[in-house]
Amino acid sequence: MAFEQPLIRPPSEWRSGLIRVTRGCGWNRCRFCGIYPHLGEPAFSIRPLREVLADVAFLHHHRPETETLFLGDADPLQAGVATIAELSRHLHQMFPLRRLTAYARASTLKKIGRDGVLQLAAAGLNRIHLGLESGSDEILRYQRKGQSARMIREAAGWPREGRIEPEIESGNFTPQTAEGTVLELQLLLRHLTVEGPFLTCDHANNYISVRGTLPQDRPSMLETIDAFLSQPASVRERHYQEISSSM
Ligand code: SF4
Missing domain, CATH: 3.20.20.70 (Aldolase class I)
Structure with missing residues (x-):
């Protein structure tokens, strides 16, 4: 066997x-x-x-x-x-x-x-x-x-x-856009009211990777997302292409 x-x-x-x-x-x-x-x-x-x-x-x-x-x-x-x-x-x-x-x-x-x-x-x-x-x-x-x-x-x-x-x-x-998934994550993090769960983006095809326990790690996770979204559109698009091509 x-x-x-x-x-x-x-x-x-x-x-x-x-x-x-x-x-x-x-x-x-x-x-x-x-x-x-x-x-x-x-x-x-x-x-x-x-x-x-x-x-x-x-x-x-x-x-x-x-x-x-x-x-x-x-x-x-x-x-x-x-x-x-x-x-x-x-x-x-x-x-x-x-x-x-x-x-x-x-x-x-x-x-x-x-x-x-x-x-x-x-x-x-x-x-x-x-x-x-x-x-x-x-x-x-x-x-x-x-x-x-x-x-x-x-x-x-x-x-x-x-x-x-x-x-x-x-x-x-x-079909969601790559940037749409990042914005969804941002929205989710801003509004989740639960306490205690661990949130992680741990898959190779996640366009952005944040992880932490809610609610205490919410500010640092949002900071990471804000910093990413504040980059020029061409930089963000190149990042999305790189992640997509590695799937
Ligand atoms: S593995 Fe999950 S997603 Fe796939 S058919 Fe079964 S229930 Fe649906």
Whole structure:
């Protein structure tokens, strides 16, 4: 039996041990995506727990000091609360973990329910990446995201209640300009009223990179953006071209 790894992981998990719980995406219908079929995983399946545990044993044999682990692929919580909770507890027993992360869909959180999410938090799952994409129902419908703004608002609050860190991604079906993404980030930073979350632009295709905890790091992040935007348009355009050509 070969060791299997998730096909995709968040950029922040580049040093993490990667555990594949499910294969591909169970939804696979978002208009802008198609990434798993493109990478050769057209169907969704849940791996038997004994296979996953064999991979965990392999990882432990080679990297017992691992402090961060990521569960993939796109929707591992589809394996069920009991399975993920058992796996999470096992991983915390095996490794000196400070972070256990998974991707999740808002609709899966909704299916699991608040109690299920809190059970997972209690078992040690402490970070979830949710692809929110938009707060507009019209855009979500057009993009076939399979979730509504109301569902996101409800389900995205449960991880925080269980002290699981959400990370937030946003987007729009109308192609945004490079400068538009920088202005959106500026607007977002000016108006976010939440306290405590860590905001980071840690992907190679982000046109500007700021990171910090809100609200205390807001001024320095805005200063970085203001300084960038105060450069001549030709300089900014050259920067956007350089980032685009490195994608
Ligand atoms: S849920 Fe995520 S992985 Fe699945 S199709 Fe949509 S964007 Fe792609």
